[in-house]
Amino acid sequence: xxxxxxxxxxxxxxxxxxxxxxxxxxxxxxxxxxxxxxxxxxxxxxxxxxxxxxxxxxxxxxxxxxxxxxxxxxxxxxxxxxxxxxxxxxxxxxxxxxxxxxxxxxxxxxxxxxxxxxxxxxxxxxxxxxxxxxxxxxxxxxxxxxxxxxxxxxxxxxxxxxxxxxxxxxxxxxxxxxxxxxxxxxxxxxxxxxxxxxxxxxxxxxxxxxxxxxxxxxxxxxxxxxxxxxxxxxxxxxxxxxxxxxxxxxxxxxxxxxxxxxxxxxxxxxxxxxxxxxxxxxxxxxxxxxxxxxxxxxxxxxxxxxxxxxx
Numbered sequence: 622x623x624x625x626x627x628x629x630x631x632x633x634x635x636x637x638x639x640x641x642x643x644x645x646x647x648x649x650x651x652x653x654x655x656x657x658x659x660x661x662x663x664x665x666x667x668x669x670x671x672x673x674x675x676x677x678x679x680x681x682x683x684x685x686x687x688x689x690x691x692x693x694x695x696x697x698x699x700x701x702x703x704x705x706x707x708x709x710x711x712x713x714x715x716x717x718x719x720x721x722x723x724x725x726x727x728x729x730x731x732x733x734x735x736x737x738x739x740x741x742x743x744x745x746x747x748x749x750x751x752x753x754x755x756x757x758x759x760x761x762x763x764x765x766x767x768x769x770x771x772x773x774x775x776x777x778x779x780x781x782x783x784x785x786x787x788x789x790x791x792x793x794x795x796x797x798x799x800x801x802x803x804x805x806x807x808x809x810x811x812x813x814x815x816x817x818x819x820x821x822x823x824x825x826x827x828x829x830x831x832x833x834x835x836x837x838x839x840x841x842x843x844x845x846x847x848x849x850x851x852x853x854x855x856x857x858x859x860x861x862x863x864x865x866x867x868x869x870x871x872x873x874x875x876x877x878x879x880x881x882x883x884x885x886x887x888x889x890x891x892x893x894x895x896x897x898x899x900x901x902x903x904x905x906x907x908x909x910x911x912x913x914x915x916x917x918x919x920x921x922x923x924x925x926x927x928x929x930x931x932x
Contacts, residue, residue, distance in 0.1 A: 640855055642837040644875040663728035670727035673734045674720065679769060680762035681748075687758075688751035704750070715743030780891050786908055794818075797889030797911045802826035804887065804895060811853050811864040815839050819867055819913075835866065838874070863919035871900075873916050883917035 658666070675682055704712070719737040726732050752759050776782040777791040802823040805812055812830065814820050815838040823832045833853060855878070858864050863882065866874070873881050888896045890906035898905060900914070 640836055640853070640858075641877040643835075644877065658729045666727045666729070666731075667724055670724060670732050670734075671720075674737070677734060679766040681759065681766060682762075684752050684755045684758040684762055685748055688748075688753075688755055691754075692751050704746075712743045712747050716740045716747060789910070792891070793910050796891070797895065798822035799826045800889065800895035801887065801911075801913065802830065804897070805832065805865075805867070806830040808865050810861045811858050812867065813853075813864060814867040815870065816868075823867075832867075838868075859920050863917065866916040866918060868914050868916070869912065871914060873914075876918060878921055879918040880921040881916060882919045885915050887911075887913040887915055 678685060717740075719740040723732050723737040772782065773791065776784070777795055780789075780792055780796075803826070805823055806827040806829060808830075812832045813835040814823070814832055815835060817834060817840065820832050820834050823830065858879075863879065868874075873884060884900050886898050886900050886902065888898065888905050888909040889911040890896060890909050893906055896905040897915075
């Protein structure tokens with residue numbers, strides 16, 4: 622899925638979008654920027670990916686590493702269960718290939734930790750055999766992992782743990798979007814966002830508000846295909862008199878044929894909820910989880926029409 626999604630959204634198989642690209646942004650469907658990673662960055666990306674995969678095993682990684690070392694050093698003993706060669710080859714290949722493939726991708730691109738998750742379906746039997754004689758340590762590790770996950774889930778719901786801002790991804794990705802969606806639901810004109818995550822979350826909490834993604838700004842998504850959501854044409858925007866644009870970028874973008882009308886900041890604080898304020902206002906709390914920028918654009922009657930793609 623990830624390979625097909627990535628190729629289909631990055632190599633031009635999306636439907637042609639009738640909206641103009643922001644000034645200074647290339648057409649991502651046909652003008653992909655060249656990938657230039659230094660050797661140090663490639664090694665750093667690879668080590669980061671492998672380290673994350675190991676960390677996801679949690680405390681189970683310790684008995685697993687010991688068990689694998691023991692299996693490599695010792696011959697099978699009487700009563701110990703082993704796999705026949707064809708089964709072992711299939712399980713090893715099913716575990717190795719996803720990790721190897723995404724390790725390669727990690728040397729020149731960002732890789733989400735869950736992308737190679739399919740390897741666990743074949744790695745689990747191998748891990749069980751490797752730790753067969755370490756059941757007590759496996760139970761301790763599993764219990765520790767359960768405790769950690771339970772605390773993290775509790776933190777995701779309450780923010781109770783004293784974590785640093787950089788470690789609060791679970792809060793940033795789960796809190797604030799319900800309030801934001803209901804705030805956006807009252808806007809009268811077409812609404813766009815630059816990122817898929819903002820579009821998906823606001824549509825989930827306020828389905829009546831048909832937010833969609835503006836093309837050419839960030840990584841394309843299914844919202845640009847016209848299947849998940851109907852694309853909005855430039856004519857529809859002009860008939861409405863303009864549009865709203867939601868982003869985490871502080872500086873406004875320049876859209877051909879439109880001019881900026883207004884800009885405000887929308888914060889989400891754990892103790893105050895959603896707070897909307899002028900862009901130059903002071904922070905409503907010391908560490909807001911979110912800071913979105915809401916831009917209002919109107920049709921610029923002084924500029925001639927630039928066509929469907931803004932060329």
